[in-house]
Amino acid sequence: MDTLRELSVDQKVGLLFVALFGVLTVATLAVAVIVGRSTENDASGVRRGRLLRDLRALWLGSTVFWLAWVSGPVGATLAFGFFSFFALREFITLAHTRRGDHRSLLLAFFVVLPLQYVIAGGRYFDLFTVFIPVYVFLAVPVISALAGDPERFLERNAKIQWGIMVCVYGLSHAPALLLLEFRDFEGRGAFLLFFLVMVTVVAQIAQETASRWLRRRPVARLIDRSFSFRAWAVGVGSAALLGALLFWITPFKPWQAVAMAAIAGAAGTLGEFVMKALKKDAGVRYWGNAASVTGAVGLLDRVAPLCFAAPVFFHSVRWYFQV
Amino acid sequence: MSRADLMGLLLAFIARLITGAQGHWKGCPPAAEQRIYFANHQSHLDWVLIWAALPRELRAVTRPIAARDYWTATPFKEWLTTEVFHAVYVSRQRTEDQDPLEPLVEALRNGDSLVIFPEGTRSGKGEPAAFKSGLYHLAEQFPGVRLVPAWIDNVQRVMPKGEVVPVPILCTVTFGVPLQLAPGEDKREFLARARDAVLAVRPHVN
Numbered sequence: 001m002d003t004l005r006e007l008s009v010d011q012k013v014g015l016l017f018v019a020l021f022g023v024l025t026v027a028t029l030a031v032a033v034i035v036g037r038s039t040e041n042d043a044s045g046v047r048r049g050r051l052l053r054d055l056r057a058l059w060l061g062s063t064v065f066w067l068a069w070v071s072g073p074v075g076a077t078l079a080f081g082f083f084s085f086f087a088l089r090e091f092i093t094l095a096h097t098r099r100g101d102h103r104s105l106l107l108a109f110f111v112v113l114p115l116q117y118v119i120a121g122g123r124y125f126d127l128f129t130v131f132i133p134v135y136v137f138l139a140v141p142v143i144s145a146l147a148g149d150p151e152r153f154l155e156r157n158a159k160i161q162w163g164i165m166v167c168v169y170g171l172s173h174a175p176a177l178l179l180l181e182f183r184d185f186e187g188r189g190a191f192l193l194f195f196l197v198m199v200t201v202v203a204q205i206a207q208e209t210a211s212r213w214l215r216r217r218p219v220a221r222l223i224d225r226s227f228s229f230r231a232w233a234v235g236v237g238s239a240a241l242l243g244a245l246l247f248w249i250t251p252f253k254p255w256q257a258v259a260m261a262a263i264a265g266a267a268g269t270l271g272e273f274v275m276k277a278l279k280k281d282a283g284v285r286y287w288g289n290a291a292s293v294t295g296a297v298g299l300l301d302r303v304a305p306l307c308f309a310a311p312v313f314f315h316s317v318r319w320y321f322q323v
Numbered sequence: 324m325s326r327a328d329l330m331g332l333l334l335a336f337i338a339r340l341i342t343g344a345q346g347h348w349k350g351c352p353p354a355a356e357q358r359i360y361f362a363n364h365q366s367h368l369d370w371v372l373i374w375a376a377l378p379r380e381l382r383a384v385t386r387p388i389a390a391r392d393y394w395t396a397t398p399f400k401e402w403l404t405t406e407v408f409h410a411v412y413v414s415r416q417r418t419e420d421q422d423p424l425e426p427l428v429e430a431l432r433n434g435d436s437l438v439i440f441p442e443g444t445r446s447g448k449g450e451p452a453a454f455k456s457g458l459y460h461l462a463e464q465f466p467g468v469r470l471v472p473a474w475i476d477n478v479q480r481v482m483p484k485g486e487v488v489p490v491p492i493l494c495t496v497t498f499g500v501p502l503q504l505a506p507g508e509d510k511r512e513f514l515a516r517a518r519d520a521v522l523a524v525r526p527h528v529n
Binding site: 092106 | 491
């Protein structure tokens with residue numbers, strides 16, 4: 001631990017990324033060995049396909065995350081801005097908007113989204129937290145009403161608001177963490193973001209694995225066949241454990257790190273659960289369903305837990321530490 | 324690389340950024356053979372979408388049809404349609420002594436591929452209108468050219484009539500099984516069959 005503490009900030013984060021890519025390499029090799037050995041049948045083929053898809057997404061996500069870190073706060077803010085854009089594009093594609101929503105959508109994509117990230121980049125955190133829930137909340141329905149189409153007005157606006165809330169507001173809290181300034185912890189926001197991303201990802205993976213092993217009765221069968229409270233608890237517990245292991249990179253004391261990790265993990269997995277309900281409502285299994293209208297890449301599937309975990313985590317950190 | 328090539332890359336990039344412009348080759352693979360792509364027509368962006376969905380090598384030899392009076396009105400429009408898209412110009416005014424299909428026949432003789440919208444004009448929503456006969460005449464004159472049906476989905480949401488700024492919404496172009504004019508096939512029958520072929524590749528909304 002002492003040698004770890006003596007390293008510079010950049011060296012520490014670099015070390016973390018080396019560890020991350022190391023774990024990924026080992027996992028990929030392990031999968032390659034298992035896949036090489038498994039016999040050809042339908043069930044294992046499906047499982048293998050899912051495993052490979054998940055692994056590829058993890059590699060891609062880690063690489064993009066690493067690139068975002070390498071390019072510094074500005075680069076990371078820009079990168080997450082693009083994530084937001086693509087996620088919102090997917091969300092809006094499947095939300096059936098009407099002609100009258102055109103201007104509101106333009107507002108969402110080309111005004112609200114860039115502004116939110118500019119506000120984050122400028123560290124105006126007081127405005128940052130209220131800009132979308134307060135001001136945009138009023139602006140979007142006003143623009144919609146001016147278009148003069150009363151048909152399903154509430155539903156259409158709710159969808160746009162939700163899309164903005166999840167894809168822009170939620171996700172923009174990830175780069176905001178990078179920019180948060182702690183006393184005696186300057187320039188180390190990257191650790192917090194790394195902490196948050198790792199904890200939510202691990203919670204997600206642990207929950208999914210646990211639900212496959214435990215085979216509990218699902219809580220809400222029609223929404224998610226695998227979600228059970230016990231599997232969810234395993235996910236949150238794994239997140240907390242990882243939080244304890246990673247406490248030395250954060251400004252937290254060990255028990256604070258555990259609590260923060262548990263909060264982030266819980267928010268992320270529950271967010272994913274909500275997203276599942278939303279997808280069922282839209283009639284797709286993955287946002288990136290090739291058979292659906294969009295044929296999109298499914299970015300929203302990947303970032304959904306983060307969209308929900310980031311604001312909760314950000315607010316708990318700010319509130320507790322008074323920064 | 325010329326300015327036109329750069330402009331082409333930029334436009335394809337923007338089209339992909341806004342709409343994804345994904346080509347789904349359901350009925351045939353993209354290939355460097357002479358083809359006439361025919362598709363439903365709902366928006367001004369239709370051509371750009373098909374063009375962006377094509378592999379880069381095929382873009383240079385696949386040409387759109389452009390109305391001469393409109394698309395040569397300013398130097399920029401003319402440059403865009405000639406240099407970037409290699410458009411085939413047709414005149415909208417019918418004259419007695421000229422076959423309106425003549426420029427298209429010329430392009431096909433050159434060995435180029437074409438993209439046409441046989442409805443002739445943009446249809447409102449949903450079902451495409453009845454096809455005009457141009458497709459039939461071209462198929463009759465060039466039996467060796469493959470006729471590929473395509474359905475462009477969602478694009479009317481990107482830019483509804485009367486709007487100028489596109490909203491980012493994912494669109495797909497689905498290419499179907501190539502069609503052929505059967506020997507002795509009636510014009511109306513063939514056009515109905517072609518329209519059905521376009522409708523057949525329409526993705527099911529689930």
